[in-house]
Amino acid sequence: MAVTLKEVAELAGVSRSAVSRTFTPGASVSAKTREKVEKAAAELGYSPSLIARSLATNRTKLIGLVANNFQNPAFLDVFDLFTSALQERGLRPLLVNLSEETSPQQSLNLLRQYSVDGVIVASSTLPPSFAAAFQEAGIPVVHTFGKHQGDTPVHVVGIDNVQCGAMAARCLAERLYRTTALLGGPETATSTQDRAKGFLTEAEKLGLRVVKVCYAETYSYEAGRQAMHAVLADDAVEAVFCGDDLIAIGAIDAARAAGRQVPEDIGILGFNDIAMAGWDAYALTTIRQPIRDIIMSSVELVVAMVEAPASGPEIRLFPCSVIERGSLRGAP
Incomplete structure (x- = not known):
């Protein structure tokens, strides 16, 4: 049976309230009393009940x-x-x-x-x-x-997803890409909408042509791989900004399956910097979210x-x- 607060109090020779205060963060209890209670609790193998404490404090933590x-x-x-x-x-x-x-x-x-x-x-x-x-x-x-x-x-x-989308456009423009595509996450997601807005607006300012705008159904590898087929249908696309690293990794594999080398034939930019992005098989350049x-x-x-x-x-x-x-x- 579980050791009770009463048993600890009896062994320590203190009141039940003293035991309760000892195990309540911030509660006032003398060093001498605390030492007695902790010693008795250790001998009996007592652990305070979080459920009981939540009832007393009206906080479940x-x-x-x-x-x-x-x-x-x-x-x-x-x-x-x-x-x-x-x-x-x-x-x-x-x-x-x-x-x-x-x-x-x-x-x-x-x-x-x-x-x-x-x-x-x-x-x-x-x-x-x-x-x-x-x-x-x-x-x-x-x-x-x-x-x-x-x-x-x-x-x-x-x-600020709008600013991150603009960052992606500048990243591609700095590498002298001129014909690009946007492969976003789910179209209904506000993050996707904002990244697309920032990317498209900044691309226009920089003279970066965005000839394809596609959206993956989910933030997943398979959704990215499938959506990339629409991008690859346009041979003019030089680089793709993907709204998520998993989507980007799916896009890389779709490009390779179609005989397109990354980055020699087509560049891929991801978003998030997940662990897989650093794998040698993908070596994904990406935008890191802190x-x-x-x-x-x-x-x-x-x-x-x-x-x-x-x-x-x-x-x-x-x-x-x-x-x-x-x-x-x-x-x-």
Whole structure:
């Protein structure tokens, strides 16, 4: 049977409340009492009940992590960083896999059942209204990788996708490519729309011809490989900006299967800088999104909201950078 708080108190010769305070972060307890309690707890093999503590404090220390892109290897890094950052702060993640679900109600009901203290929506494909639904329900929420806009009702942490799209256009222009294509992620995703907007606008300024605009159905290898066929139908295309590294890797294999060498016959530029991008088989030049900075900032914000709700939403955007490898011809 589990050792009880009462048994620890009796062995230590202190009150039950003294035992409770000893295992409550920030609670006042003398060094002498703490030593007695910890010694008794060690002898009995006692561990404080998190469930009991949550009932007493009205805090579960659960943070909902809502995502819908589990098939992408990039999310493995995201999940690892999120869980580590939460656990370092004594918090625990409650994972919600949306799959094809786009309505927040089911997720909201689940998170309410577990009485989460806060929510992080980690997705660039969900609309801003999704995260706003949690805010309206009174749950502190941060939209990570979300679309930033002036009237957003929630905290947003991520990047400026319009500027990143423009960065991609400049990257290709600097390498003297003149006829290009855009192979984006899902067309309905706000991140895809913003990257496309930035790329197309900057390309026009630079005199860069964009002769093909295609979209992959999902952020996946197979979707990228399939969508690349439409790009390869135009022999004039010299380089392709892909909205995601998995899409870009699929595009590279599609080009090779069609007898086109990368980068000799066609250049490929990716986005995200996942681990596979650095594999020798692909050596993908890509635009790195500062995932760690974004995640740490998201956790910092949601914890701050739980401890002391902020007066208004905050937008935190981090700069991206081009990671040079071998899927584009060298800059002059």
